[in-house]
Amino acid sequence: MKRAERLIALSEMLRRSGARGISAERLAREFAVSVRTVKRDLDSLENSGAPLWSRPGPGGGYGMASGASLPPVTLSPAQAVALMAAVSAAADAPYADLAAAGVQKILDVLDPRTRARADELARRVWVNAPALSSRATKSALEEAMAEQRVVRIRHTSKAGSTTVRDVEPVLFASTNGQWYLVGWCRMREAIRWFTVSRIEQATVTKTACSGHTISEVGEPPANAKPVHGLDE
Known part of the structure; x- marks a missing residue:
């Protein structure tokens, strides 16, 4: 791992350690470097404006000041491409357009050298983009979920039966x-799973959800989990 990438990973690890902090020895083991190198990296972070704190003695260590403003995070080219690849490969995911816009904002503020290297690396990563639902349909589903309002959908089942339902x-x-909209079907009066790609039309109503x-x-499958932060 190059030093620039190590500094980024180091700052992220310190942030996630919270009030507990983390010892220089553990950081050294994590990054396979000497304790001296870790302390030199910590000095570099502090000199760059990172709000570090240190606690001496047994049980002591280093951490990032809680609630403090962090300096802008500089991505490595590989990290930038990882974001681009993740968003491109999940173009059918909910709120994917917003994610793409967020990644673009990050790319726009990269220094020119990093951006150029990221663009070069990105050309070496291909994704098979899935067929997408219409933008209007996706937007309606996303809005209904975010605002918790009933959405009227036109859905065709795998067997070919088309129905209009309030969900x-x-x-x-x-x-x-496959992506699914899971919700309370007012027609069936039960929880139902609707394949998003089979929803041909969706309209957000003014009716608030009743609290399901x-x-x-x-219970979700054993390998399923909510989209929490990476440190969850």
């Missing part, structure tokens, strides 16, 4: 390469 959105779920919860969906 109270509860969650989006991805399994076996995620617990009504049941």
Whole structure:
């Protein structure tokens, strides 16, 4: 790992350690460098404006000041491409357009040299973009979920039966390469899973959801989890 990349990873690890902090010895083991190198890196972070704190003695260590403003994070070219690849490969995911816009904002503030290297590396990463639902349909589903309003959908089942239903959105779920809208179907009076790619039309109504919860969906598969932060 190059030093610039190590400094980025080091600052992220310190941030995640919270009030506990983390010892220089553990940081050295984590990055396979000497304690002396770690302390030199910590000095560099502090000199760059990172709000570091240190606690001497047994049980002591280093951490990032809680609630303090961090200096702008500089991505490595590989990290920038990782973001681009993740968003490109999940173009059918909920709020993917917003994610793409967020990644673009990050790319726009990269220094020219890093951006050029990221662009070069990005040309070496190909993705097979899935067929997408219409933008209008996706936007309606996303708005209904975020605002917790009933959405009226036109949905065609796998068997070819088309129905129009009012659904109270509860969650989006991805399994076996497909995205689903999971919600309370007012027609069936039960929780139902609707394949997003089979929803031909969606309209957000002015009716607020009545309060159906995620617990009504049941237990998620063992390998499924909510989209929390990476340190969850």
